[in-house]
Each structure stands twice: as structure tokens, then as C-alpha cells.
Amino acid sequence: MRAAEQEAIAAGTPGFTLMRRAAAAVAREAAAMAPHGARVAVLCGPGNNGGDGFVAAALLREAGYAVSVHLLGEAGRLKGDAAEAARLWAGPVEGPALPPAALLVDALFGIGLNRAPEGAAAAAIAAMNAHGAPILAVDVPSGLDADTGTAPGVAVQAARTVTFHTAKPGHLLLPGRDLCGALVVADIGLPETPGRLFRNATALWGPHWPRPRGHSHKYTRGACLVWSGPSLATGAARLSAMTALRAGAGIVTLAGDHAALTEHAAHVTAPLLRVAEMPAELLADPRLTACLIGPGAGVNPATLARVEQLLACDRALVLDADALTVLAGRPEALRRPHPTVLTPHEGEFRTLFGPLPGPKHERALAAARASGSVVILKGADTVIAAPDGRAAINDNAPPWLATAGSGDVLAGLVAGLLAQGMPAFEAACAAVFLHGAASTEAGPHLTAEDLPAALWPVLKRLYEAP
Numbered sequence: 001m002r003a004a005e006q007e008a009i010a011a012g013t014p015g016f017t018l019m020r021r022a023a024a025a026v027a028r029e030a031a032a033m034a035p036h037g038a039r040v041a042v043l044c045g046p047g048n049n050g051g052d053g054f055v056a057a058a059l060l061r062e063a064g065y066a067v068s069v070h071l072l073g074e075a076g077r078l079k080g081d082a083a084e085a086a087r088l089w090a091g092p093v094e095g096p097a098l099p100p101a102a103l104l105v106d107a108l109f110g111i112g113l114n115r116a117p118e119g120a121a122a123a124a125i126a127a128m129n130a131h132g133a134p135i136l137a138v139d140v141p142s143g144l145d146a147d148t149g150t151a152p153g154v155a156v157q158a159a160r161t162v163t164f165h166t167a168k169p170g171h172l173l174l175p176g177r178d179l180c181g182a183l184v185v186a187d188i189g190l191p192e193t194p195g196r197l198f199r200n201a202t203a204l205w206g207p208h209w210p211r212p213r214g215h216s217h218k219y220t221r222g223a224c225l226v227w228s229g230p231s232l233a234t235g236a237a238r239l240s241a242m243t244a245l246r247a248g249a250g251i252v253t254l255a256g257d258h259a260a261l262t263e264h265a266a267h268v269t270a271p272l273l274r275v276a277e278m279p280a281e282l283l284a285d286p287r288l289t290a291c292l293i294g295p296g297a298g299v300n301p302a303t304l305a306r307v308e309q310l311l312a313c314d315r316a317l318v319l320d321a322d323a324l325t326v327l328a329g330r331p332e333a334l335r336r337p338h339p340t341v342l343t344p345h346e347g348e349f350r351t352l353f354g355p356l357p358g359p360k361h362e363r364a365l366a367a368a369r370a371s372g373s374v375v376i377l378k379g380a381d382t383v384i385a386a387p388d389g390r391a392a393i394n395d396n397a398p399p400w401l402a403t404a405g406s407g408d409v410l411a412g413l414v415a416g417l418l419a420q421g422m423p424a425f426e427a428a429c430a431a432v433f434l435h436g437a438a439s440t441e442a443g444p445h446l447t448a449e450d451l452p453a454a455l456w457p458v459l460k461r462l463y464e465a466p
């Protein structure tokens with residue numbers, strides 16, 4: 001963000017012009033939140049976030065709102081664009097005590113927060129939260145660290161946050177995402193800056209989406225092997241297999257012992273069923289393009305031996321659940337010259353990689369580098385990271401996705417896309433995004449079994465999009 005700002009200023013757009021554009025977006029959102037003519041209290045801080053607040057206050061006053069401006073600090077100490085903004089306001093500047101108002105605008109601290117708010121700053125944040133009126137946060141809810149999604153101390157709980165140019169990690173990672181309320185990203189005319197960190201969206205992976213051609217047959221669409229858990233632990237692999245088919249793999253095989261396959265046979269029709277002791281018995285088939293092991297597999301030496309055999313093969317590979325746990329503390333064992341995707345939740349992640357420092361996207365990136373694999377670090381704010389340094393933060397999954405078996409569906413979705421030749425990072429991003437979209441489609445109280453069906457309309461819409 002700072003680099004984009006510098007580039008724009010160097011190319012001839014004054015910083016104050018950027019501030020005016022930012023403030024115009026703030027005033028637009030404020031007008032959408034408060035009835036015309038209502039009282040709006042704008043709380044400004046000592047930096048350029050406060051500057052945005054002063055300009056927005058002037059715009060709202062012009063538009064007919066009853067605006068009061070409150071400053072934390074002294075007006076005489078404002079510098080640069082913020083000082084110019086305060087001159088533009090040209091009205092009374094009150095202390096931080098807030099009057100009754102229909103809307104509060106939080107322009108205290110933005111991306112310049114550099115420590116936990118204390119004293120008067122902490123009190124001002126607490127007073128905003130206790131006020132009762134909805135809060136519109138300028139750029140970042142004050143007190144939230146835009147780089148990490150964490151709050152070092154007290155932070156504003158906003159109803160809406162308007163940020164500029166692009167979402168920052170802190171808007172997408174928890175608890176930051178919750179502190180923001182609804183997130184609005186406003187264009188302020190900054191140049192596109194090349195980055196390695198993304199908000200997960202269709203544009204990130206859509207160009208790599210596998211589409212069958214007229215002459216496709218089931219094997220050219222990709223064949224996927226899903227290794228089953230034993231008898232009475234087969235449901236997870238079944239969810240994965242059905243989802244891999246739904247994702248577009250032309251053919252999916254469930255493999256395992258006879259008793260396990262007997263259970264599968266009572267439930268599914270489309271997947272092939274193959275009795276085998278070890279994956280190598282099936283890897284001779286050159287048509288097989290991707291394998292998945294882990295769901296329901298069991299943490300035991302047999303699973304480890306099967307995982308090692310699959311790691312040694314040349315197919316795309318998804319390791320989930322128990323297949324990750326059997327490699328506890330050995331991420332280097334995952335290095336292989338073929339596409340590999342790992343799908344740990346926080347517990348499995350810690351078992352495999354140990355405790356890693358930093359915000360979630362940095363931990364996922366460190367794990368991707370250590371394992372040479374694409375890592376999907378799951379949770380309400382799932383992060384997808386690649387060994388080449390790209391990372392995406394996902395924010396479309398509703399909380400009702402937290403239900404037993406939904407992770408097995410995700411693993412099957414990734415495997416189904418890898419089987420069709422989609423590159424690993426893009427396949428992982430697509431799977432996480434579509435998983436979230438399918439849960440939104442299914443709605444509250446979904447079960448994991450609903451997800452493959454709910455994916456269907458989501459996928460149809462993908463083909464209808466221009």
C-alpha cells in the first residue's frame with residue numbers, strides 16, 4: 001500500500017488528492033449508514049487516518065449532515081496532509097468525548113498503528129465501542145494491526161470498514177475480519193502493484209480452471225485414487241471420492257480392504273471399488289493422475305507405509321488428516337518433484353510443522369517452504385500458501401462449514417481438480433473458494449453430505465460467468 005502510494009505520488013498525483021479520494025469513499029459509506037441530516041461524530045487521530053476523517057467530515061457537512069469533529073491530540077501538532085485536511089474542515093475541533101450521534105466515524109488509527117493503544121487512545125476506542133451508534137471505520141478499525149489481523153490491545157468493533165485500493169491481511173484474518181464488520185474496498189486510483197499475497201477470488205485461479213473439450217473421455221478428464229479407511233471408518237473417504245467426481249475428475253477409485261469396500265458398495269454407485277493392501281498395486285495404471293490419502297486412514301504404521309509409497313510416486317498427491325499426523329515433525333519428508341497439497345487444520349499443522357511464529361499467512365508460507373508443498377491451513381480464515389512465496393487468504397466460508405466431514409469434502413475437491421491437471425496452488429485456492437461458496441449455497445445447518453450437491457449450482461455458475 002505504501003509502495004503504491006509512493007508510486008502514485010512520484011507519477012504526479014499529490015498525497016492530498018489520494019486523501020480526498022479516500023475521504024470521498026468514507027463520506028459515501030457514511031451517507032449509506034446514516035439518514036440524511038443526522039448527527040455524525042468523527043473521531044480523528046494524529047496521523048493521515050485522522051486526515052481522512054477531517055476531509056470526510058467536511059464532505060458530510062457539505063452534504064447536509066450535522067457533523068462534529070473530535071481530535072485525539074493537539075491540532076497544532078498535525079503535519080503534512082493531515083494538517084491540510086484539518087484546515088479544509090475549518091470548523092470547531094472538540095476533544096475526544098463523544099456526543100449523541102446516529103453514526104460514529106473512526107479515523108483514529110489506520111495502517112500506521114505501531115503499538116497497543118494506551119491511556120487516552122485506549123479510552124477513546126472503548127468509548128466508541130460503548131457509545132451505541134454504529135461505527136464506520138476508516139481504512140482499519142482503530143487498534144487492529146492491518147498486517148496480522150490481531151489487536152495488540154483494545155480495538156474498535158466496526159459495523160462497516162472502508163479501506164482503500166486493496167484489502168490488507170488484517171481485514172481478512174481473524175479476529176480482524178470480525179472487527180471490520182462489512183468490508184468495502186474503495187478504488188482511489190492507485191497503480192496496480194505486483195504482490196505475492198492475495199484475497200482468494202475467482203480471478204486468482206479461474207484462468208487455470210479445467211474445462212472438458214468436445215473430444216474428452218472419462219480418462220482424459222483425469223483419474224483419481226482415494227485411499228479408504230478401514231471398516232467402520234469409511235465415510236470420510238466416501239465424502240472425498242464423491243466430491244472428486246463432482247469436481248470433474250472423469251473417474252474416481254476407492255481403494256482399501258475388502259470389508260471397507262463392502263461398506264462403500266452399500267452407499268455409492270459411480271466410484272470404482274478396488275481391493276488392495278498397498279497403493280503400489282494400483283499405481284501401475286498410467287491413467288491415474290492424482291491420489292488422496294488421509295481421511296479416516298488411522299494413525300498407524302500401515303498408513304505411514306502407504307503415505308511413503310504415494311510420496312514416491314509421480315502423481316499429484318493430496319495428504320489430509322491422518323496422513324499428515326503420521327509425518328509428525330518431518331515436513332522435509334514431503335519434498336517431491338510433483339504437485340503436492342497438504343490440508344491441515346491448526347492441530348495437524350502444529351503436529352507436522354511444530355510451533356511457528358507470526359501471523360497465519362506467514363506460518364503457512366514457512367510450512368510451504370519447509371515441505372516444498374502447497375499448504376492449505378484450514379479454519380474460518382483459511383490460508384493457502386505455495387513454496388514459491390504466493391499466499392491467498394480466504395474469507396467466503398460461513399461458520400456452518402464447521403461440521404464433521406467438511407474437511408474430507410475439501411480434500412476430495414482438491415484431489416479432483418489436481419486429477420484434471422490444474423496447478424497445485426490454483427487448485428488449492430479454487431477448492432477452498434468453492435468449498436466456501438458451496439456452504440453458502442447449502443445454507444445454515446448443512447451437513448458435509450450436502451456439500452457435493454451444493455457444489456453443483458456453484459460450478460454451473462462458474463461456467464455461465466463471462
Ligand SMILES: NC(=O)C1=CN([C@@H]2O[C@H](COP(=O)(O)OP(=O)(O)OC[C@H]3O[C@@H](n4cnc5c(N)ncnc54)[C@H](OP(=O)(O)O)[C@@H]3O)[C@@H](O)[C@H]2O)[C@@H](O)CC1
Pocket residue numbers: 001002004005018019020022045046047048049050051052108109110111112113114115116117118121138139140164188
Ligand atoms: N497509504 C496511502 O496510500 C493512503 C493512506 N491514507 C490514510 O493514511 C493512513 C495512514 O496514515 P499514517 O501513516 O499517518 O498512520 P495513521 O494510521 O494515521 O497512524 C499514525 C499516527 O498514529 C500514532 N499512533 C500509532 N499507534 C498509536 C498508538 N497505539 N497509540 C497512540 N498513537 C499511535 C502515530 O504516532 P507516533 O507513533 O508518532 O507517536 C501517528 O501519529 C491510512 O490508514 C489511511 O487512512 C489515505 O489518506 C489515502 C492514501
Ligand SMILES: Nc1ncnc2c1ncn2[C@@H]1O[C@H](COP(=O)(O)OP(=O)(O)O)[C@@H](O)[C@H]1O
Pocket residue numbers: 321345378379380381382397398399400401402403404405406407408409410435
Ligand atoms: N468457523 C468456521 N468458519 C468457516 N469455515 C470453517 C470454520 N471452522 C472450520 N471451517 C472449515 O471446515 C473444514 C473443517 O475441516 P476439518 O477440521 O478437517 O474437519 P473434518 O476432519 O471433520 O472434516 C475446513 O475446511 C475449515 O476451513
Ligand SMILES: [K+]
Pocket residue numbers: 049106107108109110137138139140141142
Ligand atoms: K481507523
